[in-house]
Amino acid sequence: MSDTRSKNESIKEKSRLLRGSIAEGLAHVETGAIDEDDTQLLKFHGSYMQDDRDVRGERAKKKLEKAFSFMIRLRLAGGNLTPEQWLKLDDIAGTYANGTLRLTTRATFQYHGVIKSNLKRTMQAINAACIDTIAACGDVNRNVMSAAHPYLSKAHKSAEELAKKISDHLLPRTGAYHEIWLDGEQVVTSEGKSQPESEPIYGTHYLPRKFKTVVAVPPDNDVDIFAHCLGFIAIVSKGDVVGWNVTVGGGMGMTHGETDTFPRTADLMGFCTPEQAVDVAEKVVTVQRDWGNREVRKNARLKYTIETHGVDAFRAEVEKRLGYKLGAPRPFKFERTGDRIGWAQGHDKKWHLTLYVENGRVKDTSSRKLRTALREIAATGGVDFVVTSNQNLVIANVAAKQKAKIEAVLAGHGVEIATSSAMRRNAMACVALPTCGLALAESERYLPSLITKFEDILDAAGLRDDEIIVRMTGCPNGCARPYLAEIGFVGRAPGLYNLYLGAAFDGTRLNKLYAQDVDEARILKLLEPLLKRYAKERHDGERFGDFVIRAGVIKATTAGNTFHADLALAAE
């Protein structure tokens, strides 16, 4: 019988629990690459092999192989860091990576540009900061994010704790990570347990595809809960979390031109008590492990499993494995996605500064030395750092008397707290070129200049302070969650994007394709009249994503499986 499983399944199967020949590959000093199969396994260890695509053209004639390097992503459940950790991570960026820290759309850090000969030392330096990278990527439960203002209420603290518990509970148990990177040394996990050499939850084939979990605290949907495989929504009574609504089956990625792939907003599956939450997470993962599609990798995520079996059947199987029923979802109300930029005071009177970080890139430029400023703030101590789900950073737990000093440090390095337009503060772009192997078009390096052009239009229309969510990705995989943006751009080819409109501001509704393969000139030509109309014709409090639907510009996408339906593309 022929093996109809996807190639990754046999790679995992032969890998001896994620070892493969990674260690041997590191010893081959003549190449900056590792074996192709091992690149799939390396993801489970938190790293992607990449190459600098800007220079691909010149390398062969210079008798050089591709400019390989590695992206390393941290597992940072809850997104919290001490100032000591911040300083260590900053050191690593300067010593082994490209001098920048990249905050991600999944509330963690990644480093770019680490060459193979430094991979192991970088992993060890990260470990020395009491952080690891295992399961930051790969076909496992990845970094678990939670609402980013953990100090604003007790509920946020509960959310952060649940995120950490789920992350630790669903960690791969293989010893491969410690063996390869830490010379067998055990990393300090919050569970503090040694790792047995078997995978009781995942089995030898792990999950069919990546798996993403988040924890939200209404009314903020900063984690974009409907874009994720598994979500927990805090149900709060008198300040305490009394349980969690459980969502399943959200996801962003799709493939251009293949309508059996689509982004999908998650379904509400039920309600669980605080004590049940970790167990529920485990059972959802095991059902996906057993039911997920292992033949067609692009249909392997949980959202397609739910689409295939229906949420009722899925819930029934989860309940069977739990041995008890889930409760009916409790009422909740999200108001918004994105972050609230600026200062906010917590229940304990401490202050928290949510800092806008363009594209999540913590770096120094000649006029704006964000990296240096954050280093100084970390070195002063007395604060914590929280990475948000929107590539921004919270300087948390600031005493009232410290506020002025932090503002002075930031201002002294040219870092404004409330920068430019509300659109820019809500904009997200994925990394894309030159390091991401999937990118079809620019994203991080391009979106800021496009926003600048929008800002002229916004100023003319009087919309500078209106929050409109703009997101861009270099490929349809959806790292910056473009299908949940009121204005979404997805790269098709260099300089060309698909333009999507009509997502809900609170993250509950996907957008829809409005124009295909448009360049900048056409983007501006299409959006300028719409923004002007919005300024003039909107109802009180009406969001741009809702307006374009009411105005008949685009049809509402009511579910993932209608994402590709009811298209009415803009006239050429």
Next chain:
Amino acid sequence: MANPTLPKNAPFGPEDIDFLNKLVGRSTPMQRSWLSGFLAGLDAAQGLGGVQAAAAPVAAAKPRVPMTILYGSESGNAEALAFKAKKVASKFSVDAKVVDMADADLAQIAKVKNLAVYISTWGEGDPPQRAVDFYKALMADDAPRFDGVRYAVLALGDTAYVNFCETGRRIDARLEALGGIRVVDRIELDLDYQKGAQAWTDGMLAKFQPADGGTATVVHVDFKASAAEGDDLEEPVYTSENPCEAEVSALVNLNGTGSTRETYHVEFAFDAPEFTYEPGAAIGVLPENDPALAADLAAAVGLGTDAGLVAKLARQFDITTLSRGTVDAFAKLTGRKDVAALLEGDALARFSADRQLVDLFETYRETLTAEQLLKLLRPLPGRLYSVASSLKAHPGEAHLLVGAVRWASHGRQRKGVASTFLGERRKSGDKVRIYVKPNRHFGLPANGDTPIIMIGAGTGVAPYRGFIEDRVETGAKGQSWLFFGERNFTNDFLYQLEWQDHLASGALTRIDVAFSRDQPEKIYVQHRLWERRDEIRGWIADGAHLYVCGDEKGMAKDVDGTLARILADGGDDAAGLAKLKDLTKSGRYQRDVY
């Protein structure tokens, strides 16, 4: 003495008689002696024997003078001159034998009757590396006396360096101090040494030839000599005086965008079957100056509008080197006291640091004529690069690896003459004059089964590309191990894809790399050698030959020390050094450093 004339009845035609009269008429006594011997022995050598009793006067041709020609050579110039001198010595009734200082025994040398020394100076006044031990012994307090040893010294150097011909000077003085008798005054020669060396050698040999060498004796001419002398150096067809015009067929900067390095792979193609070289040889390039610098130089002396002169300066003259001789000549020409003051004490050393000729002219403004300017300049010398290819793998081609030299000093961007001539001012299809400089002291072992360990940093990897290519072509089965060092892995891994191919095919057995700037601590090739010390000892035990190529100060010195430590194997450093010396003596440790 009246002109001798051949009688009209001599057995030659009238034209030949006329010709012979001219030739014999201007010949020296020595030449006539030699000719007699030559003619007497000619038929015997050809086995004709038709002429009677020609051998008798040959036997009477003695006495002859024995001479030891001792050389110390870095790039091979002094060595080539020594062997050339040996060739012509017999014309002067001198029986010469050539000895390399690297192999010389000082006590033996002190006992010879006649000694000619051909010695070059390297870098900042140092002896050639392979001559260091001999030089030290000679300079030591316990050096043997040279009483009665008749000697002469030819010193090679480069006026670009302050201590021009320093080693030759010191050896000359030392031999005299030890009781030697200077027969001919020392000559000091710059990079354009060929003609001067030939004239000096002839004159020197004439002084050493027997007292009666001028009388009409017959010189013994050994017809088998040229074939029998195995250790003679064969002079290449293409030399700096007779270069080959080659075409640049490929030119690429091997360093990736963003590199701090600029290293060019240059391929030359030529239609010249006599242009041959072995891996390990050097290829000389006759460069041209940056025309912008030539224009600046001309302008500095008020000749900026003379386009013909600027072109000449660019093509033919050394316009960068600021030597004591030039400053001296400039001071005399202009009568300037401030320029003359530069020649006092260490004033010139201080002024010339990181300065070039153009700075002299721009600092001390004078208007010169073209003729005056050219008189101040020496010819533009060729530059040598280790060949990076095997002729067997690339017939009709020679490849070089050229590191671009650039720096800024005293408000001016400076450029290495030859490196930027190739990297910046040539393009594919251009013609360049090149020549061959064989290197007898750096090459593959004759036996293809012999393992080799190749150590090189930066452009020092060049000869190893030739080595491996050559071994592929000859089907050599010996194991090979490359240690390569540079700054950054991603952009500076010279010939990376080729090494990968050679590893895949087995032509290269192993590779270790050291990229100094990829991590906080500096890692150099010597660190990798030390990490692999056990295996290296194993390879050496299996007969491996070791090679080092690259920068002396930046690498080779440390590699030497590390290899000695590895060979010491826990014993003391002296034991390791002695073992390394043994390897050098037996030709198993070869260095091409600069």
